[in-house]
């Protein structure tokens with residue numbers, strides 16, 4: 621698909637999200653944003669890792685960073701949040717102010733223990749998502765509930781676990797595209813309009 625087509629697909633993704641009251645796109649990192657698994661032990665540079673950003677993720681994150689009605693965060697089991705932020709900085713040098721502010725919730729040993737979040741569910745990515753929501757509440761002054769967040773993750777267990785707590789979810793499969801994401805989003809019902817009172 622052409623670059624212009626990709627851009628159009630990315631803005632369509634955001635529109636479908638907004639129609640479904642989804643305001644936060646939470647990205648897993650390994651095998652979701654990038655096409656490899658770093659095992660949280662990447663020894664190379666952020667520049668080299670940035671070359672592995674998947675085309676669909678690159679276009680979608682670019683679209684999010686241009687807008688103020690949606691935001692993104694990263695929720696990952698990786699223990700290298702600084703590396704991840706640096707990869708995003710390399711990829712989007714014109715959006716440094718936003719990149720510096722987004723929540724990158726990782727397994728650093730300091731994060732993702734229950735008392736750091738209001739969430740009482742710590743399975744899968746739920747603790748990470750709870751932390752990200754706390755961050756978004758305090759930094760962006762955005763009022764978001766789990767139903768306003770979609771987790772994009774290649775691990776089906778993480779997606780299922782998040783969905784059991786009211787988050788939206790999409791499994792990032794091999795050879796993923798924005799078209800596949802659009803198809804997943806269309807399966808989520810839009811907000812039901814209030815019923816008209818009976819006459």
Ligand SMILES: [Mg+2]
Pocket residue numbers: 648649650651652773774775
């Ligand atoms: Mg992953």
